[in-house]
Structures are given as structure tokens and as C-alpha cells.
Amino acid sequence: MTRIDTDILISGGGVAGLTAAAAFGSAGFKVICVDPAPPVTSDKEDGADLRTTAFLHPSIPVLEAAGLWGRLQPHAAPLQIMRIVDAGGPVAEPRIVKDFDAADLSDLPFGWNLPNWLLRREMVARLAELPNVDFRPGTATQSLLTRESEALVTLSEGSRIRARMVIGADGRNSTVRQALNIPVKTIRYGQKALAFAVTHPIPHENVSTEIHRSGGPFTLVPLPDRDGKPCSAVVWMETGANVERLQALSAAEFEAEMNQRSCHILGPLTLASRLTIWPIISQIAERLSGERTALMAEAAHVVPPIGAQGLNMSLADLRCLLDLARAQPDQIGSATMMESYHRARHVEVQARLHGIDLLNRASMIGAQGLRDLRASALNALYSAAPVRKTLMRAGLGLR
Template sequence: MDADIIISGGGVAGLSAAAIFGDAGFRVICVDPAPPVTERDVEGSDLRTTAFLQPAQSLLDEAGLWARLAPHAEPLQVMRIVDAGGEVSEPRIIKEFDAGDISEKPFGWNLPNWLLRREMVAHLEGLETVEFRPGTGVSSLFTREAEARVGLSDGSKLRCRLVIAADGRNSTVREAAGVPVKTTRYGQKALAFAVTHPIPHEHVSTEIHRSGGPFTLVPLPDYDGRPSSAIVWMEEGPEAMRLKDLPEAEFEAAMNERSCLLFGPLKLASRRTVWPIISQVAERMYAERVALVAEAAHVVPPIGA
């Protein structure tokens, strides 16, 4: 065997799996056709964020990865839901849920996806059991009861005991394994970007609901000395594309109206990215010698995460 486990996908899920299995002593090879983008303000960086809830944080801690992530993690202490429906974009009903009511820890910890990739890749470099091959993808899959044989885009062929599909909603491994998916499209898109604001978020994640979809502000560490949040703004597809292409001043005016100014005037602090909103579920989350994880197994809209 060339490895115990071959992981297809070098995103947050694939790199997490590589760190966890590598720390457990398994020989892991992780591949991804595209080198990970590990800088915030370059083309192709993923400006979405990932919230690690308590069980996920504990798992990463056991694997020795959390110590590297903790300095960059923003606690999610309070979940605030705001009804801002009606003709005017202003709060009508506000409900807050505090993690302190049920636990000594926050609900979770939020980190930007581009930063997670940077820190996870750096962590894997210190694991003798893990080999990360960015720029190389899976091109073929052949399985039997005893093993899997994986062909890579560089022409090499590897044998392993398990293949993990962490290669996203359009998973090459899932397709090669013959696992069908059911996809639902909602006609919505999500704008993802970062902002700064004068009023500190105080570790509060805020969802502001109106027609078109929620406008969610998730706490980030300060940026350029100012409080900062990541925003996921869901809208009907054409409206989301219109907003993305607005001049910056007009876009800021629109997002400030939509935010109800709960954190004061928002200032755009990154480029704007757009993501399609779909639900997708694999018929099963495994095949012979194959396991599906993350978006290769199931995709949920941000509001359902």
C-alpha cells in the first residue's frame, strides 16, 4: 500500500481530515488539483468563514491542530435573530440566545476559510505521516473489497485502504464511485465579504431577516484596528449579481440599509464574492472503500448550516 488513506480535496474538510487521521498514526496522502489560496486579499481566496462548534473544536484540539487556530478564532457567544420585515428595513423583533445559558463555552468559534487553509497546510508540514500534494487531483478510481486504486492527474497510481472524498459539491471521487445526488436549486445567491464597523460585535452573530434571504454578520477579529465581521447576504440571483457589480459607495449604502445600522455604518473591507445557494444530498455517504465528507456528502444553504 502507498498509503492507508488518500484524501481528495485540499479545502477545510480535506485538510482537517488529513490532520486528524495523520495525528492518529495513519499514513495519509492528500491531493487537490488547485494549490490552496492562503492569503486574504488575492483573487480566488475564499472569504467565507467556518464556525467550529464545540464537538468539532474538541476533535481538532485532540488532533493537535486547535493550538494553531485558537489565536485567530473569534468566539460565537450570542446568536441574535432579527425580524426586519415590512416596508422599512428596521428591527421589529429581536431574540438573543446566549451560550452561557447552557455551557461554559461559546456555541462555537469562527475563522475565515482562507486563514484555515494557511494554518492547516502549515500544520501538515510538521506531520511525518501526512503528504500534501497541491496541484495534483484524482483522475480515476478503481475499488475492490481489499483496496482502492487511485489514478492521479500527474499520471501516478496509488493503492490505499480508504479514499475520502472531500472534493466538494462536484466531487470527482463521488462520481467515480457511482453515488448519485439529489440537488435542489432555490434561485438565490449569497454575497460573501468582510466589513468593519464602529460598534464592537461583542462576539454576537446576528441574522437580519427580510424577503430575499437573511443578512448575517458573523464576528471576526479586528481588522486594521476596527471591529470586523464576515457577512453572508442572501438574495434572489439577479439581485445578488446586481449588488455585486454596484460601485463601492452604492453597495455600502445598500448594505447599510439592509443591516439596520445595528453595528453603525458598515465599511467594505474586502472584495465581494458570490456563491450559489443549493441543497444537495448524496444517496449514501459511502461506497466500496470510499467515504464522502463535507460538501461531497451534503450541501446546505448558509441559513441551514
Template sequence: MRESVDVLISGGGVAGLAAAAAFGSAGYSVICVDPAPPVTERGAPGADLRTTAFLQPSIPVLTAAGLWQRIAPHAMPLQVMRIVDAGGAEPIARITHDFDAADVSAEPFGWNLPNWLLRREFVARLGDLPNVDFRPGQGTRRLFTRDTEALVTLTDGAQVTAKLVVAADGRHSPVRRALGIPVHTTRYGQKALAFAVTHPEPHRNVSTEIHRSGGPFTLVPLPDHQGKPCSAVVWMETGPEIERLRALPRDAFEAEMNTRSCGLFGWLEQASALTVWPIITQQATRLYGQRTALMAEAAHVVPPIGAQGLNMSLADLSALIDLARPETLGTQPMLQAYERRRLPDIKLRLAGVGLLNRASMMRARPLRDARAAGLHALYSLAPVRKGLMQLGIGMR
């Protein structure tokens, strides 16, 4: 027996759960599937220990979906983004510039939360929506589309017809592959370590990117942990270097970590397990197929610089919700309008983040000196500095 819904969402990560809550809150009937049940506890095996910074433009779509109300009490505001160049002969901060949200807005740049907590609260929100059916443990096996609807066969054999299928099923998206949409991928030879640290110096709601070589070392504010100031760390380096670091004994790893952090927060202590993530840029050549929209990492993947990744995903979701009408849901004109709205911004941000990442990877001293001089010059021009902040946030 076939089921019928307005929207089927393939993928139950943070972006897919947000999409289910958004379409459900807008009154559409929704089924959301993911082959892996979400891990919703910090210490559980497989927990996603990365964090997400929601920038200002993401808050309205989260609020309309009933999500921001659940996560706001746990969110850590990000008032200042600090860029540090430590590319000199010794790993010490030689140029430091603060980008303060107060220069462009009365609100912080964004708010930071752990990904495992987002999954917990997003799943709870879906439980409040009677028109949303979340099915962890099931995935998308086959997709067949026609002008009037899509037919999705799930991994348990169930069949679902939907007016719109939303592919939020990751960088290896089964739905994208079923549609035959190719991707362009750029590999940097990098990986990232993600983990949490405690430190004696308070972070004062400052997100800090330290650039030397191999990629940025980024500390993002978190709530206190066991009575100590706490930050999430994303440490990007070459693949072999990340594997070397991960294999170190804890005391040796902490020594290397504190050298790389330039001592800006005092002695850092590892406060969570290490997780490793590959760093790529990836873009689908199209954002839609018949009765199907690609969003989030099914559509685009960026390195974790400037908090662009999930905020680009929520911009996708905002465009889909804005364009959705019961009478035209999933039609070609709606999907074409979605691609026209999102594609220019996606291309701009992928190019910008890719350029920043390559600049951060520089190993030759003369190139690192040029990078530092460029940062200082850009910061010194107030209109340029404010324009870059507005662009990074996504303000129009």
C-alpha cells in the first residue's frame, strides 16, 4: 500500500530535520527518513562533536519552524570574529584584528550550538508536529519521478508518493545520484580535527581563527564545561598531519595544540574525543530534478571557514519555503525559481571560502607575509571591513 504526502525529505541530519520542521510548521504533510538514527547525547558513540554557528539570516527560518525557540536557551552568542595571523618564524600572534558585529548590527554575528544538541532539540520539535512522520533507520532506496509526483521506495520496501522530494542526504546523496546530477569536487589534501577544549581565559563571546599554515585553527565559544570556559575547536591541516596528531598520546597532543593556539586563551585542555572530517569543496551542477530539490550538502559542500556551511543550507531551505505554494509545490517553475535564487549565492560563497582556505594553507614564509599584509590592509579600510562582515553574515 502506497502512502502519499506533500513532501518527502531524504536525510535526517541537522539540515534535513530543519527542513522537516519548516515544511511541517507551514502545514504540509511530511515524511523524513534517514538510515542512521540521530545521536542526541554528547557522550554517546557516534555523537557529532562539531558545532554550528547560526548567523543572523538563519534565525527567521528557524523561528518559523519552531526550532529557534527550543535552541535559543542553549545558544552562545558570537559578538566578535577575531582573525589572528601567526605566520611568522615562530608560532606567535603577530597581527590580530577584531571584526565586531556592533559595527554592522545591533545583534551578534550569530549563535553557536553543539550539533548533537541540535539533533536532540530538532527531533523533539518534530514530535510536536502531527503532520510530520520522522522515520530514523529508513533510507531512500529508489526514486522514480513523473510530471505529477515522485515515487520513493524506502529501504524497508515501503513506497511513498510525494509532490516534492527534498534531498538533504549529504555529500554522497543517493537522491542526487538517482537523478544523475554530477558534482564538481575540489580536494585540498586536508582534514579537520573537531573537539572541545577548556581554558583558563574566558572567550568573551569571541570566535577566533588563527592562521599559520595548513589551514585555520578555530576556537568557537561554548557554554562553560565543568566550571571552566569552553570552546569548540576545528583544526585544519594536511591529511597526514591530522593522522599524526590524532595518533599522539594525550599529553603530546595537548602540547602541540597549545603551540598552535599561540597561548591566546591560556593552557588548553582537551575536553572531548577527537573526530576527523575530510575537507572538500563540492557543488552539484544543478539544484533540482523532476519533482526534486537538492539542498545542504547534497547541493554544496564548503570547508568549515566563516560558518558558511549550515547557514548556506538554511538559505536553501528559506528559499524553498518562500517559493512553496500548495498548488505549485514541486512543479518545474517552482524548482527553476529555486535554482535561480540560490545558485549565484552558492557559487560566490564556494569561491570565496575556497580562496580563504588556500590562503590559510600557505607554507612559504613570503606568501604568509603577503597574507598578513593583505589582512591588515583590508581591515584598515573601514568600508571594506564592514562590507566583508555584511557579506560573511549574509546581510543584504
């Protein structure tokens, strides 16, 4: 049986795992990255992830250090304004509209939005440029055995990897986390999210818009123009039963309901992609590290898609691991490093998850009186400039 030595074994080739492989590879570490499924790198292929990711500006230095931002920036749509619309009145129409403008904090936009399938395409291309990174799509982590000095990983194709550190970036049902017997706390909301792209006649002007009524937010996130028309990504969160009903509609019927729910903020929306569906949960691991092992991204924490928090929390995980590894490269994967990582991230992740959980529950409210209360709270929070700026800084992860 073949045994290969490496500095880092990354289990998981999603956006977070690929970013980690590029970042540690660019920092000079020897990296092997595995994923059971080859990455889908075109929006036309079956299985394409049609969701989008907004990289908030504190995450950009991580992408730059990984050699990724130069590849991604030409395809990115900047997010200058986060617009919150309350449409929770008796009729589905805007009654409160509040803009959170990045210019109130700095000369940078809040972030930049890109399709997930395109991220995978550019990230895989970057890994091919790094001679010290071995990316193995179609290969799964089969077993993990750790000891004080090393981690031994058996792969599905029979190889055995001896690594100084293993990073579990393998999703909410993480094989690595299960091998470490780390429990998770999961909150289920009875929600699902529809993700798709639309074109519209009114330019989005780099404004990301969350429309709140009931069931969860209807979010329009700027994308580059498609076929000469303004384009946005949509994440429409609803109860599971409503999502099933919407999915069963004809294209014309779906567009009619979609336009009613969007309150015609950008004019008539036209479907520009197929629909994909994602279950909505919150989840956090009891610990973010084990012997010779770190958990990051959805292996460590899952949050509803509100405020562009999910992947940016994952990149904060990566930034912390990178800083620790660079500070003491000879101690990578040590018990001291793993404990430092857990302590640095777990409290912050817990606090952020709790905040997003509260926002999601507020967005689901159906009773009219409670929706009126939600609208009053939004108006009060926005009207106090110090509070508004504090909320914006918190959303970006700034202190």
C-alpha cells in the first residue's frame, strides 16, 4: 500500500476546501486536497451549484495571499449597498426601505459576489499552478487515525497519507468530524432555500436587496450582466411545504409568484437558470479541533444564508489557521496550535450563529402583529446612526 507524506491533508473540495488548498500551497506548505466528487465548473453541467458567494472585503486578503483574487475579481459584482425591505404589511408591497451603504465605513464596497460554479473553475485552475498542491477529485477520505505526532488518512483509492495536520472542510456531514467523534448541535427551521438567477429591466446598481415578509427573506444579489441584461442571483427562503409547491409550478406560474414576492423592486424578473433547492439549518460542532485535526467551514458551522455570513466565517477560520501555521511552521498540527485555533474561533462562531438564528426567526414571522413589530424595530435600528454603523461593522466581522 502506497504511503505519502504531506504537511496538510484537506478533506473537502468545495469552495472552502479549494481556497484552503490554494492558501496553504501559496504559503509554501505541501498539500493534498481530496473530494469524492469532481468539481462542477460550468453552470450548464448537471449538479452545478447555482448559488452565489459574496466575499466581504475583510476576506479579500486571504484570497490575495492564495493567488485567487486576481482570477476572481474580473468576474465579480461589487456590493455597495445592502438594502433591507420590509414588505410585511397586509399587501405584499414595500412599506419600509432602508439602505446600509458601505461608504459610511470606508471607500470599499461591502464585498463582491460571484457564482459558486465559477469559483470552483478558477480555484481548480489556481491549484494546477502550484507544484506543491496535489488535488485529487473523485477521491474520498475513508478513515482517519491520529496520534500525537501525525495523522494517518486512508483514501478511497487505497493510498495512505501521513500528514502533520488534517483539515476537515468536508461539509455538514463531515467524515473527518465523525471520525473524531465530535458532536454537533443542530437547529432545524422547517425551511428550504430556492437558488436561481434572474434577469430584470431595472439595473441593480450594485445593491443587494433582502425583502422580508414571511417564511424567510427573498434576497436579490448583484451579478454581472447576462446577454446584455441586468442580472441577479436569488435566494428565496420559505417553509419546506411552500418550496415544494413552488417547485411544482409551471415556469409562468413560478415567475408570477416570484414577481409578487419580489414586490417588483427591479421590475419584472425573468428566470435565467434552473432552480436548485437547499435545506436550511444552523449547526455548530462542540469543538473545532481534535488531535492533529482542525474543522472549518460547514464541517464546523452551518448558518442560514443571511447577510453573506457563511463562507466569510469559513475564510475567518482559514485566516486563523494560516496565521498560526505561518507563526510557527514547525508546530503545524501540534496540540498547542489546535487548541489555539479552537479557542480563537469557537466563541466568535457561537455568537455569530446565535445572531443569525435570531435574524432568521424574525424573517419567518407570519402573524401580522409580529411583522409590524419587526418593521418598527428595523426603523428604530436604522435611524440611530451609531447603531447602524455598529451593525454594519459587525456584519463585516470588523471590530
